[in-house]
Amino acid sequence: MASNNRQNVTWVEGVRGVASFWVVVTHLCRAWDYSLWSPRDNENAAPQLLQLPFLRLPWQGRIGVTMFAFLTGYVCAIKPLRQAKSGNVPAALETLGKSAFRRPPRLIMPATIALVIAWAFAQIGAFEVAHRSDSHWLRRSVPINIGGLDTEFPRLIKNFQRAWSGANNEYDDHQWALLPLLQGAFLIYVLLFATVFMKFRMRLFTCLVLFCWYWMRTSPEKETFECQFLWGVILCDVGSEKSFRDFVNSRVRARRVATVLLIVIGWYVACYPGEHWEWATWSIQLKNLGDWFIPQGAASYPKRFTALGWDLMVTGIWLSPSLQNMFSNKIFMWVGRNSFAVYLTHGTVLKVGLARLIYGWSTKPYHVEQPENGEGDAIEHYIPRSSHWFVWALAIPTFFAVEYLIAHLWTTYVDSQCAKATKWLEDTMFEKTEDEKLGVAAMA
Structure with a gap:
């Protein structure tokens, strides 16, 4: 609780950055x-360093999307709760009305x-190296059977529909979480609308x-x-109560002990393996x-x-x-x-760019071995990943540097234009308030 007058809310931006980084690492x-994903390579093997409790958390997946969901609840509740509590x-x-209007275009556009x-990268065969690689996950997460534009344009439209109706997006399967996050925002808006008059x-x-x-x-x-979503609203609501902040700030030692215990226990609990939990005590x-x-x-x-x-951790x-x-410092922000x-x-950059740094630019190493005398199944020989450590040592940092450069340019140019388009839609479709008609900025 950074202030007795108003809770610090800038830290959520830094935590969101950690969540996105962990998604990429996953x-x-x-x-x-x-x-x-497992606590050991097999039941009798010694665990790898990154399979041990605490160390395994960023690598084993799952937690990034969970963090995004919490942050959605917290951020959506900040302003309406502050306004309601001020009377x-x-x-x-x-x-709440304007936020509910803005949320779909700000996500969908x-x-x-x-x-x-x-989709455009798929049309020029940019995913072929990933599709022929020895990584099972890469092979199943890239679009295949790319046809002519007469089939690919309808396929694009169909995948847009699928992305926002709960089905898998063939061209960018990482977008699966956007629909639940959009639905969750509306859960929060309805909840706050129903409880805004409550004590x-x-x-x-x-x-x-x-x-x-x-x-x-x-x-x-x-x-x-x-x-x-609900835990985000709960912490936002409790944290905005001055009496609670005064209570916590007056007990500094107890707060520090609680902080350490919550984070350590939460970190340990969140390390529960995704597979083969029975392989470790x-x-x-x-x-x-x-x-x-x-x-x-x-x-x-x-x-x-x-x-x-x-x-527990948050x-x-x-x-x-x-x-x-x-989490509020310049780097995290x-x-x-x-x-x-x-x-x-990151999905497209990983499957198009990083895949080529790891596997090379040619699909020629891939070939299919036909069975002798036509008996049995054909054997696919996938492109092998590089075995040289310096290739990985160069490729992974290069990937992150390029990814964050692209992300910065995206935020600066693409996302800002989407924000302007959303504002135009809002101005077009909403009645102006009296203050707006008079050119007076509405109070936050």
């Missing part, structure tokens, strides 16, 4: 070291541009009941999205513990542990002014500002 590991409920309702770019404690009670309800549901992704212990609080029949135990671990960050200040652009562009 996909690198999916492509070339999927063994990190300006009409302004809070106006904010840049995502569609990224989709069209990936603080009653709104908090309502959010906690909803959180528990979603947690007890066994449908896929409830812990990853709905629970995180520590993950068996977590599984036995999880049986007490994870509903029977839950779609994904690993995602439940990730959600719980992140909720609560620790939320309690710590030092950590909030760290810059990475955070470019996080959405990184999310949208």
Whole structure:
């Protein structure tokens, strides 16, 4: 709690940057070291360094999208809750209405541009090296069977529809999380609209009941999205209460102890392996513990542990002014500002650019061995990845440098134009307030 008058909210931008970076790292590991998803390479092997608890968290996946969902809830709640608590409920309702209008074009327009770019690369065969590589994840995550424009234009339109109706996007499958994030924003808007007239404690009670309800549901992704949206609203609401900030700031030592415990326990819990939990003692212990609080029949135990671990970790960050200040520094803020652009562009850069740095520019090493006498199945010989350490040492940093340069340019030019287009739509479709008609800026 950085201030007694108003909570520090800039740290969420830095955390968003960490989330996007972890998403990219996760996909690198999916492509070339999927063994990190397990606590060991096999039941009897000694664990790799990056398979150990705490060290494994960034590489094993899952947590990046969970972080994005929490941040969506937190950010969407900041302004309307601040306005409502200051007694300006009409302004809070106006904010909710305009935010609900802006959210779809601000997500859909840049995502569609990224989709069209990936589609264009597919038309010139830019994904062929990835498609012929020895990485199973790369092969299954790139578009195949590219035809002529007479089939590819309808396919593009169909994939746009699929991306926003819950199906897989063939050209850029990383966009799968955008629809749940969009739906989650509207969950938050409806929740705040329904509770904006409530007292603080009653709104908090309502959010906690909803959180528990979603947690007890066994449908896929409830812990990853709905629970995180609600936890973001809960922390934003509690953190904006001056009495709570005064209470916490008056107990510095207890706050520091709580921060350390929450982050350490949360980090450990979030390390629960995505596969083969039975191969390590520590993950068996977590599984036995999880049986007490994870509903029977839950779609994904690993995602439940990730959600719980992140909720503990972010609560620790939320309690710590030092950590909030760290995430509010210029480096984290810059990475955070470019996080959405990184999310949208990294898949294409990885599968087109980095794949060529690792596998070379030619698909000739790929060939199909036909069985003798026509008996048996043909054997595909994929392009082997480079075995030279210096190729990887050069390729990975180059990939990140290029990716963040592209993301910065995207944020500066593409995303800013999408923001202008959204503002034009808003001005065209909304009635102006009296202050706007008189040319007076509305108070935030």
